[in-house]
Amino acid sequence: MTTRVAINGAAGRMGRELVIACQRNEALTLAAAFEAPESPALGQDAGRLALGEDLDVVIASAAERDASTFDVLVDFTRPEPCLAALADCVAGNAAMVIGTTGFDDTQLDQLNDAATKIPVVFAPNFSAGVNLTLKLLETAAKALGDDFDIEVIEAHHRHKVDAPSGTALRIGEVLADATGRDLGECAVYAREGHTGERERKTIGFQTIRGGDIVGEHTVLFAGEGERVEITHKASSRQTFAGGAMRAAAWVAAQTAGRYDMNDVLGLDHD
Numbered sequence: 160m161t162t163r164v165a166i167n168g169a170a171g172r173m174g175r176e177l178v179i180a181c182q183r184n185e186a187l188t189l190a191a192a193f194e195a196p197e198s199p200a201l202g203q204d205a206g207r208l209a210l211g212e213d214l215d216v217v218i219a220s221a222a223e224r225d226a227s228t229f230d231v232l233v234d235f236t237r238p239e240p241c242l243a244a245l246a247d248c249v250a251g252n253a254a255m256v257i258g259t260t261g262f263d264d265t266q267l268d269q270l271n272d273a274a275t276k277i278p279v280v281f282a283p284n285f286s287a288g289v290n291l292t293l294k295l296l297e298t299a300a301k302a303l304g305d306d307f308d309i310e311v312i313e314a315h316h317r318h319k320v321d322a323p324s325g326t327a328l329r330i331g332e333v334l335a336d337a338t339g340r341d342l343g344e345c346a347v348y349a350r351e352g353h354t355g356e357r358e359r360k361t362i363g364f365q366t367i368r369g370g371d372i373v374g375e376h377t378v379l380f381a382g383e384g385e386r387v388e389i390t391h392k393a394s395s396r397q398t399f400a401g402g403a404m405r406a407a408a409w410v411a412a413q414t415a416g417r418y419d420m421n422d423v424l425g426l427d428h429d
């Protein structure tokens with residue numbers, strides 16, 4: 160039996176890629192697709208929009224969602240509609256895969272609370288490459304230590320609404336943990352004017368927005384006389400969508416809890 164998947168935000172940039180990735184995954188069946196109550200995509204076939212062929216799944220309003228019609232809801236939208244979907248999933252006992260970024264602390268508390276009731280995979284980046292890169296960064300940060308200044312540089316398309324990216328923030332957390340720092344205290348998100356010399360042990364973030372850049376992250380470890388750069392570049396949103404569908408197939412068999420891509424990929428958490 161296949162896992163019944165619903166996609167929230169099915170007409171969005173990621174939503175359409177998720178429809179394609181769901182079709183490609185033999186363990187999954189697309190059971191439902193949702194969009195904002197005012198979306199012009201309501202009533203359209205999700206397959207026609209994403210693939211140019213009907214899948215007999217009509218995009219419905221998120222306000223009319225019935226969580227008994229699916230096993231897992233995949234959400235790449237915005238924090239507010241994602242939390243509304245989470246409440247529906249808790250009420251209907253469905254699992255969730257969340258790729259949405261840009262949550263504030265209060266919203267993250269709500270997400271964590273819901274994850275005590277249903278299984279939730281929450282990751283700012285579903286590509287296998289980024290999750291491997293996080294491991295490489297941890298090793299590099301531990302090996303290079305405090306003699307190297309750390310800067311995180313991320314670049315995304317002109318439509319992205321949150322900054323720094325969720326991935327850059329996760330990278331920052333990994334680097335801070337690896338070097339025994341608190342990201343809340345050592346992060347520097349902007350520099351302008353007479354900034355003074357760079358404070359040691361800070362982690363800087365630089366954001367680039369432009370054109371159709373899918374998603375690029377570089378960590379620069381700058382020392383005296385040498386520097387190390389570790390970069391991941393996504394060139395297709397299918398890399399995120401395929402990973403999210405792998406997570407959907409995995410999470411359907413889990414008990415309540417908050418999981419990430421390390422759990423899905425079977426990578427260690429240390």
Ligand SMILES: NC(=O)C1=CN([C@@H]2O[C@H](COP(=O)(O)OP(=O)(O)OC[C@H]3O[C@@H](n4cnc5c(N)ncnc54)[C@H](OP(=O)(O)O)[C@@H]3O)[C@@H](O)[C@H]2O)C=CC1
Binds near residue numbers: 236258283285
């Ligand atoms: N974790 C990962 O691997 C990745 C995460 N992301 C994240 O995914 C999110 C979406 O990105 P992207 O696809 O580029 O953004 P888009 O704006 O293209 O897509 C978001 C979709 O959600 C829809 N939406 C808005 N409100 C609701 C609602 N109430 N119910 C259902 N759907 C709604 C939007 O509709 P409308 O346009 O009509 O408002 C839109 O179609 C972002 O947070 C981004 O950072 C992106 C790529 C990879």
Ligand SMILES: O=C(O)C1=N[C@H](C(=O)O)C[C@H](O)C1
Binds near residue numbers: 260284324325327
């Ligand atoms: O908005 C995007 O496009 C992306 N968002 C994610 C993030 O904020 O990290 C992941 C990916 O880089 C694309």
